[in-house]
Amino acid sequence: MGERLTIRQTPIQGVSVIETIAVKDHRGSFARLFCADDLATVLGERRIVQINHSQTREVGAVRGMHFQHSPHAEMKMVRCLRGRVFDVALDLRKNSPTFLQWHAEELDPYTTRMLVIPEGCAHGFQVLQEESEMLYLHTQFYQPESEAGLRPTDPVLDIKWPLPLKDLSDKDNSHPLILSTYTGVSL
Numbered sequence: 001m002g003e004r005l006t007i008r009q010t011p012i013q014g015v016s017v018i019e020t021i022a023v024k025d026h027r028g029s030f031a032r033l034f035c036a037d038d039l040a041t042v043l044g045e046r047r048i049v050q051i052n053h054s055q056t057r058e059v060g061a062v063r064g065m066h067f068q069h070s071p072h073a074e075m076k077m078v079r080c081l082r083g084r085v086f087d088v089a090l091d092l093r094k095n096s097p098t099f100l101q102w103h104a105e106e107l108d109p110y111t112t113r114m115l116v117i118p119e120g121c122a123h124g125f126q127v128l129q130e131e132s133e134m135l136y137l138h139t140q141f142y143q144p145e146s147e148a149g150l151r152p153t154d155p156v157l158d159i160k161w162p163l164p165l166k167d168l169s170d171k172d173n174s175h176p177l178i179l180s181t182y183t184g185v186s187l
């Protein structure tokens, strides 16, 4: 059996793209979505403790940019199960060489790509096809008191969303704008 997964690094340390190689036959396809052994170099000592799913109706809708503060900082692995999304990881780590830089990947069920977003990076996405569905693997439990976010339209972040933004939640629309004095998060 050949390689089932490939891991591609991005310019942001710890943000990587995992591609699953599906096995195809006359019935359709089979793909391994997660394997702790295959992903040992990405996971280290972490373990997946929660799996979440979201469905988003409208093209242009944005969810993000979300993260959890230490001590509940988490790694997320994000995959699109239906539709297509523009998925963004944003580096907020104090003293990181890529501080405030972002990396985006288009995710859809056919390219079987999963974006890895490590602790100290925020995550968000824009829906490019109606009824898009996302699957999240998390290394920490959801902790509302540690939950934080940045405004997807924040000019300091300058995220180049492909479409006009719509359907933000009230919470996402009220994330504070960051100032030029913002120094990031500590882990």
Ligand SMILES: Cc1cn([C@H]2C[C@H](O)[C@@H](COP(=O)(O)OP(=O)(O)O[C@H]3O[C@@H](C)C(=O)[C@@H](O)[C@H]3O)O2)c(=O)[nH]c1=O
Binding pocket: 052, 054, 063, 064, 065, 066, 067, 076, 123, 124, 125, 136, 142, 169, 171
């Ligand atoms: C994230 C989360 C939310 N909730 C609840 C809180 C709220 O009532 C409802 C919807 O939550 P939100 O509005 O935060 O959902 P949403 O805006 O989709 O939040 C998600 O956005 C993307 C970008 C991520 O990266 C995810 O980790 C998550 O933060 O679900 C949980 O019960 N467990 C969870 O793990």
